[in-house]
Amino acid sequence: MHFSAEHVLKECRDKEISISSFFRDLEAEQASMTGEALDEQMLQILSVMQESAERALEKPTYSLSGMTGGDASKAWEHRRKNTLLGEFVMGSVARALSTSEVNASMGKIVAAPTAGASGILPAALFGAKERLQLTMEELLPGLYTAGAIGKIVAQEATISGADGGCQAECGTAAAMSAAGLTELFGGTPEACFHAASFALIHVLGLVSDPIAGFVEFPCSLRNASGLVNAFVSADMACAGIESLVPFDEVVEAMHKVGKAMPEALRETALGGIAATPTAKKCEKKFL
DSSP states (O other), rough: OEEEEEHHHHHHHHHHHHHHHHHHHHHHHHHHOOOHHHHHHHHHHHHHHHHHHHHHHHOOOOOSSSSSBSHHHHHHHHHSSSSSSSHHHHHHHHHHHHHHHHHTOOOOOSSSSSSSTTHHHHHHHHHHHHHOOOOHHHHHHHHHHHHHHHHHHHHSOOOHHHHGGGGGGGHHHHHHHHHHHHHTOOHHHHHHHHHHHHHHTTTTOOOOOOOOGSSSSSSSHHHHHHHHHHHHHHHHHTTOOOOOSHHHHHHHHHHHHHHHHHHHGGSSSSSSGSSSHHHHHHHHHHH
């Protein structure tokens, strides 16, 4: 089934509804569920996201390999100091790192859209929850809208780092988050897609180069920067800034860029950061 931003926008305009309302109805129908039953499942997803985004904030959490860990608690502690980004953004960065560290320690996370990029959407949503003083139920529109963006990229391009580089993973997660945030802040369906376009454009060509093939470094760092990307993209869209290129075309461009990447830059640990002398020493140590 062809699923595009153009199609979603047409449905939203014709029915005068939000992306989240459209996608909630669509998913409930396809799953033969009521909207209320689907909401309950989505609330469970939000609960897992919240737990992973908070678990490593106070108690340092380390990966099974020992390569990474403890950064979420450092960022959380640092947030109240004289930072460039301020307490809110640094606190949200800490949440993104927390989920990434929970994932690397084999904890329970929500792959949104993948495990390697799983820290971005939870940190974005719970950052919005904090900023707007929302209930869990009030976060659902952001999650549904994020889901619509993820489905478009997954069906029309790729969300696989092995297929399209990290632009397809952290880039898609940032686009999902940017659109979800834009809806939560009152943005129109058009603004949500502008935000998603910005987020993907910002990281077009981003390679996937995990050291030793482990989704830890530099993946965890990209969860943090992906979150900030989502914040910037959402604020730009809410300010009325528009993407010259429509989201569907941005997704197509991302897909073509991914296909053009050398295999060494698509999650094989043969290029990029993974090919540096220090990374190769780490690979011998951890493997």
